[in-house]
Amino acid sequence: MRGKQSLAHTSLLVLSLLSRQDMYGYQMISTLEQKLDRTFALKEGTLYPILRELESQGAVSCYEQEVSGRVRKYYHLTRKGKRLLAEEREQWDRYARAINTVLELS
């Protein structure tokens, strides 16, 4: 359960990043580090199995593009990915509200 939650949260972050623009792996990690201000450290290599999982779910697609003489693999959020993001976000909001309610009571 814990592993599933952690994967889901990282997936949510990845989907959220890709909703703004197409990105390659390191760009996602770098952006996450800036946004999260080192709130939690993601082992960089574990991003790729997550991307692969999202790809097999049809939530992201990938394409290659040459940038400065190097072929990079970019990830793109698909329509299915957008729907998944909306669902995940809603779940997260509900979860966060519930936790906040309990914290406010204490």
Added chain:
Amino acid sequence: MDLYDSFCRAVCAHIPRATAREREDIVRELTHHMEDHARQLTEGGTEAAAARAQAVRAMGDPVEIGTKWNRQLSPFWLWTERVLRAAVTCLTILIAIPFLIEYGPNLNSILVRVGFTESLSESMWLTLRPIGQQPLELRCPYGDSVIYFYDLVVVQGRHDPEDRAVQVSAAPITKTRAGSPSTCPPSPTAAASGSPTPSPPPPA
């Protein structure tokens, strides 16, 4: 071995479901990631070797990455690739072996058959058996090569002794291998066939 290579190998060692192409993609993507990270570190003032080591450490445990990655891959394509490769190999062997047995020693040879009678059909050639053989030493220039006629066999029908023919074996050879060519006989009106010749051509 390079730090990035070692890391990628360690990851791939735990992705047995990956096809060769998927492995290449995995290695390229992980390597690019580490290179990007190391470049960012060196731009920030970190020494190159230290930056590379730090980039590898930041990737995390290669076993964990490989294991998780492997779970995302379907074994279908790997097995499809393996089965197809095995099928192509078997098919090639099945096709090649009889061909090599039949024609292997004579791939460079030409067999010309001249029938004594015009009634000899293609199927009747198969029933002929040799009744006499004569080695030849005849060279005929042809373009940049020389056609070397090296064997003459008289053959006779198994069922009808009147069915007789002469088959001449020849091989194209380069001029450097050939001596001074002899006079060419007139071109026979003959049927060419892929049947085995008596022996491969000896060196000129």
